[in-house]
Amino acid sequence: MADIHIRKEGRAGRITLNRPKALNALTYEMCLEIDAALKLWSDDAEVALVLFDAEGDRAFCAGGDIAEMYETGTQGDYAYGRRFWADEYRMNARIASYPKPVVSLLQGFTMGGGVGVGCHGSHRIVGESSQIAMPECGIGLMPDVGGSFLLALAPGRLGEYLGTTGARMGPADAILVGFADLFVPEADWPALISKLIETGDAQVILGYTSQPPEGRFAALRPEIDAHFAGETAGDILRALRHSDSAFAEEAMKAFTRSAPLSAACTVEMLHRLRGAPSMRRALELEYRFTYRSMEHGDFIEGIRAAIIDKDRNPRWRHDSAEAVSGMEVSKMLMPLGAQALTFEEELA
DSSP: OOSEEEEEETTEEEEEEOOGGGTTOBOHHHHHHHHHHHHHHTTOTTOOEEEEEESSSSEEEOOBOOHHHHHHHHTTOOHHHHHHHHHHHHHHHHHHTOSSOEEEEEOBEEETHHHHHHSSSSEEEEOTTOEEEOOGGGGTOOSOTTHHHHHHHSSTTHHHHHHHHOOOBOHHHHHHHTSOOEEOOGGGHHHHHHHHHHHOOGGGGGGTOOOOOOOSHHHHHHHHHHHTOOSSHHHHHHHHHTOOSHHHHHHHHHHTTSOHHHHHHHHHHHHHHHHSOOHHHHHHHHHHHHHHHHHHSSHHHHHIIIIISOOOOOOOSSSSGGGOOHHHHHHHTSOOGGGOOOOTTTTO
C-alpha cells in the first residue's frame, strides 16, 4: 500500500498521508510527491483547493522519518540529510505561498515534519484529539520546517517556551499560538470533507466550526512571558531556576531535556526572526542549523538516545544552556554561502 494517496476528487486536490502504523511519519519520497502534486495543481482549473488529511486517529503526522538520516550520518555521509531537509523546506515554502486555499485536518499528533505539511496552509483545522508540538530540541535539532516562523509570530514569549520545551498544544492553544485557525468537532469531519470536495469552496468550513475546549496557555501567559524573555537560553534557564512556581518547575524539566546548543540556537533564531518574520527567511536560517547539525551539533546523538538505543540518556556537547557561548551559536547560524537554501528556481 502506498505511503501517500494523491488524487483529484470533485473540486479538490486530495493528499492523504497513509502510514498510520508509523504515525504517518514523512519520508523523503512523500515530500517529493507532495511537492510534485502541488506544482501540478497550481495551474489546474479543475482543482479549486487542496485538502490534506491522514489515515488513522492517532496522528496527522508525528514527524519526519529520520532513520535513514541517522544511518547515513553515522557513516559520515551528511549529503542525504541535507538534501532531504532542502527539498522538504522548499515544499513547506510552496504550501505557505500556495495560490489556492490549502485545508488541513490535524487529528492526534502533529509534530515536526507534520507541522511543515499541516500548519502553513490557509485553513488549518483542529479537533478534540489534536496535539501539536515542535519537540526538535529534544533530539538535537531545532524547530524547523518553518516552525520557527510560526513561533516567531506567536504572542509574547510563547515561541521561546514552545520551541525550547517541546510543550504540546491542544486545539485552543494551537489556535492561540497561531499553528491552527479553526476548531471543528471530529465527528463532523467526514461531512466537511464531502462538502469541500463537492463545492471547492473553503468558506463552507465556517458552517462547521465551534469553540474548542479551554486551553492552558492563555492563563499561563504572564509566567511564560516573564520566564522566557531572556536574551539567551542561559538567561531563560536562570529565570526558571530562581522561581519556585509549579509552572517553572515543569518548564525547567522540559527545557533541560533539550540539547543545550539547540535551545540556544532556537532562542537566537526567534529573536532574529521576530523583527521581520518571513517564511523563506526562517527556512533559510533553519537550514543553516540543520545543514551543520550532524557534523557540528547533537542531532546524531539525539536520535541515538531517543530512537535507536532508546536509553533516553543523550550525551550532549554541553552540560547546560549556560555553557553554550554566543560564538558557538553564531557558528551554527552563519550563512552557508554557495550551500545556502534557495527557492527562486524551484518555486518558479
